[in-house]
Amino acid sequence: MEAIRANLGKAAPALYQTVARLDAEAAQFAAGAGIAEGFTHLLRLRASQINQCAFCVRMHHRDALKSGESADRIAVLPAWRETGYFDARERAALALIEAITLVAEGQVPEAVYAQAAEVLDEAAIAAVEWLGVVINAWNRIAIASRYPVHA
Template identity: 70%
Template sequence: MNQRVHLGQAAPELYQAVLALEQLMSDRVAKAGIDKGLAHLLRLRASQINQCAFCVRMHTRDALASGESSDRIAMVAAWHESGYFSLKERAALALVEAITLVADGQVPDAAYAEAAASLSSEEILAVEWLAVVINAWNRIAIASRYPVEP
């Protein structure tokens, strides 16, 4: 395999800007009252869709450290079929999925309407920014082929 450019090392000023965006987004998520564990599950779901092994492992560990159960972590990939998530959590998961899959339907009105029926404007704002930022991180890790070893 060809050696990849490590985006963080090659352009540390850009990497630092994404870290600053991460902090601003995390502050917004906390201000909106979104539980830390749920925020990691939302990041985990986007990372699963994007097949970002580095971020899947990291947010699984972070979710556990935040008090999420192993059952909820295991079920996030199949949240549609499970009873583990509240209406608000399901709306947030659906919105993160729609934003992650933006090329497939442009965040359908139905996904946004579902979110608006269960989440406040502040919660929607926080979830949307969370989706934007985790998708950026997924692309950084995937493009750079961040190693994921046991």
């Protein structure tokens, strides 16, 4: 029998709202750094796929579509390295978001950061990193709370 999970949002609403404000700030910072809203959802989606957060995968899939991302770019996201759907800046950002999400596996490798620095300015790198910090927090909130995902 599964234990009833604490819903972190309901148990500590002030903390939850703090993460929500951080998320809004990160999104605003990304926009100011020239990262398109739709692509920010792809970055969040990719991290959520790695973390296997069904709640966030579904949400950012939907948000990416609403923001103008194509179904094809969303569909190939797990295999982005094998496609021609993403430009050099996007590829660097995807590699960086993956490294941040997998930080326990070798930190953020110098090669990934150097690749990002070749095509992204400091603001764009920071924006991707902040998006990674925030979506990884959200993934942990949703997974720990077992947010429901029903058809």
